[in-house]
Amino acid sequence: MRSVQRILEAHQLAPHRVRTFKLSNDPKFAEKLKDIVGLYVDPPEHAVVLSVDEKSQIQALDRTQPSLPMKPGRAGTMTHDYKRHGTTTLFAALNILDGTVIGHNMKRHRHQEFIRFLNTIEAQVPKRKTIHAIVDNYATHKHPKVRAWLARHPRWTFHFTPTSASWLNAIEGFFAKLTRQRLKRGVFRSVDDLKAVINRYIVETNGDPKPFVWTADPRRVLAAVKRGKQALESLH
Secondary structure, three states: HHHHHHHHHHOOOOOOOOOOOOOOOOOOOOHHHHHHHHHHHHHOOOOOEEEEEEEEEEHHHHHHOOOOOEEEHHHHEEEOOOEEEEEEEEEEEEHHHHOOOOOEEEEEHHHHHHHHHHHHHHHHHOOOEEEEEEOOOOOOHHHHHHHHHHHHOOOEEEEEEEOHHHHHHHHHHHHHHHHHHHHOOOOOOOOOHHHHHHHHHHHHHHOOOOOOOOOOHHHHHHHHHHHHHHHHHHHH
């Protein structure tokens, strides 16, 4: 066994590890990447840049038995089974410049709810500001009634991420932190309990906001995508 381990280490191989990936086939990938990164690193004057998305079907899960706390020599424990008490969908918008979040929990995830959330944002952003919203390609964001709403609100501009590239949307980082810090180990006896925890987390975030800072070089991202496509082509 040790001989196998030495051989793997010598060749820098780790067969027990697997990294997942998905390459975007969007023909306008480079154009959209540069557009969105441009908003992150050099936002327009007199404008608000918002990263907008939904975290859908967040489950209110209650464990069947109380969890046991961590103690010396033993990790914290919780039952593998749970009771379901319903779901909520969190609509959220991250202000890139100051790190604050506008959030609204809703029962469903349709264009009607999305328009309601756009109205919430519209009411909270100063009228003198234009609004640049970064959104993904979910059908709700392109619904004809959403397009009609945008036509009635000319200060808004949507910037769509490339297909299969929602990681480019900064709000995903907020959703990941929410899941890790509040939802993953949470115990929720009702949807109202779940919504209260989410709302408190948004209040805490806004109490000490951190502006979003983009650090990746777009040229390196494009180079990585090119290498990935070449690697896939070599397998065919």
